[in-house]
Amino acid sequence: MAKRSFEPDDDPQAPSPEDTSFADILQEFEQSHKTAGGSSGDTGREGTVVSVTADSVFVDIGYKTEGIIPVAEFRDDPVKPGDKLKVSVTGRDPEGYYTLSKIKVERPKDWSALERAFADKSTIAGNVTGMIKGGFSVDVGVRAFMPASRSGVRDTADMESLVGQSIACRIIKLDTAEEDVVVDRRAVLEMEEAEAREHLLSEMKEGTVVTGTVRTLMDYGAFVDIGGVDGLLHVADISRGRIGKPADVLTVGQVVQVQILKVDAAKRRISLGMKQLQADPWTAAPTKYIIGEKIKGAVSRVTDFGAFVELEPGLEGLIHLSEMSWAKKIRKPADVVKAGDSVEVVVLGVNPGERRIALGLKQAMGDPWAELERRLPVGGIVEGPISSLTNFGAFVDLGDGIEGMIHIGDMSAEKRINHPKEIVKVGELVRTVVLELDRQKRRIRLGLKQLQPTTMDEYIGEHKTGDLVTGRVANISSNRARVELGDGIHASCAVSEGGDSAAKEQNAKPDVSALSSMLTNKWKLGATGGMPGKREPLKAGQVRSFRIVNLDAAQKRIEVELAG
Secondary structure, rough: OOOOOOOOOOOOOOOHHOOOOOOHHHHHHHHHHHHEOOOOOOEEEEEEEEEEEEEEEEOOOOOOOOOOEEEHHHHHOOOOOEEEEEEEEEEEOOOOEEEEEOOOOOOOOOOHHHHHHHHHOOEEEEEEEEEEEEEEEEEEOEEEEEEEOOOOOOOOOHHHOOOOOEEEEEEEEEEEEOEEEEEEEEEHHHHHHHHEEEEHHHHOOOEEEEEEEEEEEEEEEEEOOOOOOEEEEHHHHHOOOOOHHHHHOOOOEEEEEEEEEEEEOOEEEEEEEEEHOOOOHHHHHHHHHOOOOOOEEEEEEEOEEEEEEEEEOOOOEEEHHHOOOOOOOOOHHHOOOOOOOOOEEEEEEEEOOOOOOEOOOHHOOOHHHHOOOOHHHOOOOEEEEEEEEEEEEEEEEEEEEEEEEHHHHHHHOOOOEEEEEEHOOOOOEEEEEEEEEOOOOOOOEEOOOOHOOHEEEEEEEHHHOEEEEEEEEEEEEEEEEEEEEOOOOEEEEOOOOOOOHHHHHHOOOHHHHHHHHHHHHHHHHHOOOOOOOOOOOOOOOOEEEEEEEEEEEOOOOOEEEOOO
16 A cells, blocks of 8 residues: 555544555545644644633634633643643534643644654654554554653543543554654653753752642651652751651641752752741740749750750750769669659749750759758758768668768778778668868768767766776876776876876976985975875876766766775
8 A cells, every 4th residue: 555644643443545546645634634624634723821820721813712821731831821832723612712831842844754753753743533452553654652651641531631632642553665653752751850850950949938748648748749849858957846756747638838959960969958947936935934933845865975855846955964963973865754653843044045945954943952050950860771882981861862872981990991882882781971062062071980989988888987996197298187997998187287287297307406305305204295185296107096077878978086
């Protein structure tokens, strides 16, 4: 069969060319390609946009009736009244308007034009004439086949609506001998979308606020369609408050307002933000959070050095480890709080420049040291378990996170010790006396030996005032003599002026010239030197008789006087 330069839009049910005359073929071709406004193969005309509605763009093409184009075709390239368009007439709708296409490509007029389009991989115009098995029948000057997979649509409803439309396509197979032509619309659509994205990317400016639709949700963020291109809304930029994952606050299909944070044209990446459109809570922080005030919040996360508390969305404060408890032995914040806990804290400091708020947990509980002087007066007795040992002493847990320290020197009065473990052990309950309380330094010194019975205690318990005892004079200083009554037991004895003078005379260097007269006098007058009742003066090393005149068990003190 001879090759035809123009083939009618064949119907699979129509008679074959052999059964029809050339005139019939030409008539059928003209009827199938004739439009209400022109002849077959309309190469396009220029029109002027008259008005734009929510659904359609009305165009003046020089006819009595205006033409109409779906507004969806201008999604990536909006138009306004007065704009000029190159359009082609594709038919008429039921209301009498000419249906137009803004496709700016022409339909090939003969086989040579088809061959050039195929070789150049250029875009051509076509008209979808019907659905056939596996795809569509398309009039591109000759009857061509378009596979459904290359149509750019998927569901049945969209495929049916494609029939009768003018499309832009590309020839992907051309066999002139067999008159076999296959076209591809999908490749053209993808190319147009890519060009539209490039155009949109070039026009996007950082800081611009746009409206988009959430397309996909991931753990790390959400992809938002902002008019033909997708931008990434990172989870950290969704809200000023802390969120676990995007799905907690967003849903697919949700319309959101976002700000363009960054445009990377080279990598075709757009970073978006939602929290940037929300008020910054740090602006009002200095006036809202007053130092010394108590506030409530929820622990958002716990670290090795403290815990962060969310006071409001986008604003957190830090409780440092040192501000968690009055106790000194807190090793990690997790021992005190955990994520999700509701806590009451005191504002310790506000620094909006560095976005920091210092919080105190222990301050909200009240300072246990405030009432400590009343509860634990110096000299008072306190009981508690040994919490820890060091080389220099032992710490006693006094409750409310307060510890007192027993120095190694205050552990035993009987012997010298090298380490506290010789006397006490961790966990042992001990009874101690308060020796010192320093609220400013938050220090309590305790004594253990002060409550332990000693030989002095036993001696005092076994004697009473007026008892006669024997003792050795240890030394004499000024007008007092130190008398040893037993092993480790000492008493104080007053020395009279005369006795003191005598003691001084005994310690003085004797006068040799008066020695003989002194001896003669002692022989004549006796041991008292001629003074009846005069006692021999005290001298270090003497063993004498004494009378107890005072016993002070609390101060562990004994006073005596010379008895003979």
